[in-house]
Amino acid sequence: MKILKIDHIGIAVNSIESGKKFWSDVLGLDFEGAETVEAQKVKTAFFPVGGSEVELLESTAPDGPIAKYIEKKGEGIQHIAFRVDDIENSLAELKQKGVRLIDETPRIGAGGAKIAFLHPKATSGVLVELCER
Numbered sequence: 001m002k003i004l005k006i007d008h009i010g011i012a013v014n015s016i017e018s019g020k021k022f023w024s025d026v027l028g029l030d031f032e033g034a035e036t037v038e039a040q041k042v043k044t045a046f047f048p049v050g051g052s053e054v055e056l057l058e059s060t061a062p063d064g065p066i067a068k069y070i071e072k073k074g075e076g077i078q079h080i081a082f083r084v085d086d087i088e089n090s091l092a093e094l095k096q097k098g099v100r101l102i103d104e105t106p107r108i109g110a111g112g113a114k115i116a117f118l119h120p121k122a123t124s125g126v127l128v129e130l131c132e133r
């Protein structure tokens with residue numbers, strides 16, 4: 001597998017509208033609009049920073065993964081996403097190395113990217129996302 005860069009850092013927020021006040025109004029990052037990913041019960045907004053991005057995540061349902069995360073840990077960094085050159089190949093390699101995966105096959109995330117999560121038990125407690133775009 002080949003990791004190309006940190007694609008984005010995912011931050012769980014109660015509201016993109018209020019999160020935006022800091023990330024865009026205060027820090028001056030560009031807000032490029034929000035997108036809802038129904039399958040994951042999440043609304044996301046990306047803010048480009050150099051070659052990477054900050055991703056704000058707001059839950060669209062009380063039983064969604066982001067709502068559960070905030071309930072347990074509060075707002076904050078929820079995942080780190082690495083861009084890979086070939087996600088299927090990367091997942092196969094990690095599986096072969098015995099790494100516990102949340103997604104054995106990629107799903108489609110925001111912006112049409114192919115994404116997959118590794119289990120935090122396999123990564124020193126960090127939710128790691130692989131993405132290919």
Ligand code: ZN
Pocket residue numbers: 008010055079081129
């Ligand atoms: Zn992400």
